Amino acid sequence: MDKMEKRVPKLIIVSAPSGCGKGTIMEKAFDRDEVFYSVSCTTREPRPGEIDGKSYHFITTEEFEKMIAEDSFLEYAKYNQTYYGTPKKPVEENLAAGKDVILEIETQGAFQVKKIRPDANTLFILPPSVAELDRRLHKRATEKEETIKRRVSQAAGEIAKADKYDYVIMNDDLDAAIDDFKAVIDGIRGVKEPAVRFSPKIEKIKNMIREVLENA
Numbered sequence: 018m019d020k021m022e023k024r025v026p027k028l029i030i031v032s033a034p035s036g037c038g039k040g041t042i043m044e045k046a047f048d049r050d051e052v053f054y055s056v057s058c059t060t061r062e063p064r065p066g067e068i069d070g071k072s073y074h075f076i077t078t079e080e081f082e083k084m085i086a087e088d089s090f091l092e093y094a095k096y097n098q099t100y101y102g103t104p105k106k107p108v109e110e111n112l113a114a115g116k117d118v119i120l121e122i123e124t125q126g127a128f129q130v131k132k133i134r135p136d137a138n139t140l141f142i143l144p145p146s147v148a149e150l151d152r153r154l155h156k157r158a159t160e161k162e163e164t165i166k167r168r169v170s171q172a173a174g175e176i177a178k179a180d181k182y183d184y185v186i187m188n189d190d191l192d193a194a195i196d197d198f199k200a201v202i203d204g205i206r207g208v209k210e211p212a213v214r215f216s217p218k219i220e221k222i223k224n225m226i227r228e229v230l231e232n233a
């Protein structure tokens with residue numbers, strides 16, 4: 018068997034609180050044909066510009082609960098009183114076909130997957146600060162004030178778990194964050210040498226996690 022045949026496809030989990038620029042980073046980081054991006058199911062309403070089947074599979078609570086009963090999810094979680102879940106079949110099929118798979122999911126789901134697939138690689142994207150996250154979510158202004166507040170406090174709770182991830186990067190500068198993201202993903206995929214656990218902004222990252230933990 019040569020080296021190519023032995024390569025084990027990688028399962029990569031990316032988490033970031035909403036408003037961290039995760040979507041933009043992932044979109045710009047590389048060609049989506051190289052890896053399989055899992056499309057999640059959700060019971061929330063589509064936001065303007067979101068496409069059913071591409072951004073998410075937008076389904077009803079009834080449909081979601083039927084899928085839970087049928088064991089169709091690799092993981093699922095309730096987040097902001099909304100269901101989010103990763104359909105199991107496409108992930109398994111792509112891994113079986115030798116393709117690397119990326120899941121863009123929140124922390125509860127990430128830890129569920131890590132439990133059943135300890136070989137999964139986890140990456141957390143931090144915003145520069147909680148204050149900046151608050152500002153970004155307000156700027157997007159697609160949601161009610163109440164929802165934004167809940168998202169900000171939820172984000173702080175998630176940031177407190179960033180330290181449990183295999184890799185952590187910070188989006189304080191979009192271009193640099195894209196480079197850091199690429200370095201981690203290419204390192205995991207074996208395209209380049211392994212990336213460092215914390216991006217070059219190690220001190221900034223550690224300070225922010227510490228600040229969030231102290232205010233928790």
Ligand code: 5GP
Pocket residue numbers: 032033034035057058061092093094096101102103104121122123124125126127
């Ligand atoms: P949003 O509503 O902003 O699109 O997503 C809210 C959160 O749900 C984000 O942190 C996003 O990563 C997460 N999420 C999206 N899909 C899934 C999924 O399939 N499972 C889990 N556990 N979280 C998800």
